[in-house]
Amino acid sequence: MTVPLALLGLLEREPSHGYDLKRDYDAYFGRGKPLPFGQVYATLGRLARDGKVLAGSSEPGDGPDRKRYLITDQGVSEVEAWLREPVAPEPHLQTVLFAKVVLALMSGRSAAAYLDLQRAAHLQRMRELTEVKRSGDVVDALLADHGLFHLEADLRWIDLTAARLDALATAVRS
């Protein structure tokens, strides 16, 4: 998740204090990994320096920063351009899993046993995400779905690889 663009996107709704931005970032994008206040203000400082946000004057009150930030036209253009761009589809070549299978076969170890262990680990994680879906709100459910579909894709690769181990063994040992 790109923090500057996420903050710009949140600012597009309405001018906000750093505290409000952090709260909303944590709720939607943090997912158990809250954004440190220091990073919020450092990012807002850089965005202001680059002309993408304007910092209002300090308001009376306690706390480290009582400024309200608002997005500039340049900032809006940046968000627009970002939202128009598809994310580069990553081939996600399963490099670690693939390397383990190949090395197990090369060394005469059981690649099938490794794949079974990996399958069980993937299913355990899917079980946890399914529980998140059952107990959470729609935002939790959609994020869990994203994880579930990726894990499911891994599992299909694991199953296909398990079915092709003999051919792969012949290839890597020749």
Add this chain to the structure above:
Amino acid sequence: MIALLEARSVVRSFGSTPALRGASVSVRAGEILAVMGPSGSGKSTLLHCLAGILTPDSGEVEFDGRRIDALGEAERSVLRRDRFGFVFQFGQLVPELSAEENIALPLLLGGTRRAAALAEARPWFDRLGLDGLQGRRSGELSGGEAQRVALARGLVTRPEVLFADEPTGSLDSLTGELVMDLLSAAAREQGTTVVLVTHEARVAAYADREVVVRDGTVAALAVDRG
């Protein structure tokens, strides 16, 4: 681990084609067990042997301390009716009966009076989000509605074991998810043990544990989370 249901070295062939070649699996009381595996691996045959629908050529199947592979068809039929429930991929509702009558059917077959059986069926409509569909026949239900009726029919007798063979196989992802949410919640609430055959990891993720059937044997040891 105390097994409620267990297959030991079960062998079963269809003609000269072997489907199970010594499959062993234990199911403990109250758990949801996913039986996974590729098409043709023997997972449905294993379910049918565990449920007393098929008898093994060799090997043993024990339920609640009793060998069921040695029972005659009539005894297995009573066992299936009184202590097991079933949900299959395509619902397999009786088309001539209303949704309400379909749910009540296992009770009616077990000798419960019609009024009492229908009274038992009624709460399932609210429970599974089927209100207003009591009088509909299977042809007037969507796939998801029909499968929820089939689920209620499988659970209405409060069976000790529910056997579900690809229960979401004919449904889209969202409807399948709803059926699995309802199935797992109702089974856990009733304390029903579930044997769930599926080739879909997302469905298996509703289970407590999984085993993988490969070439007619139970291949991978499940990670024990008990």
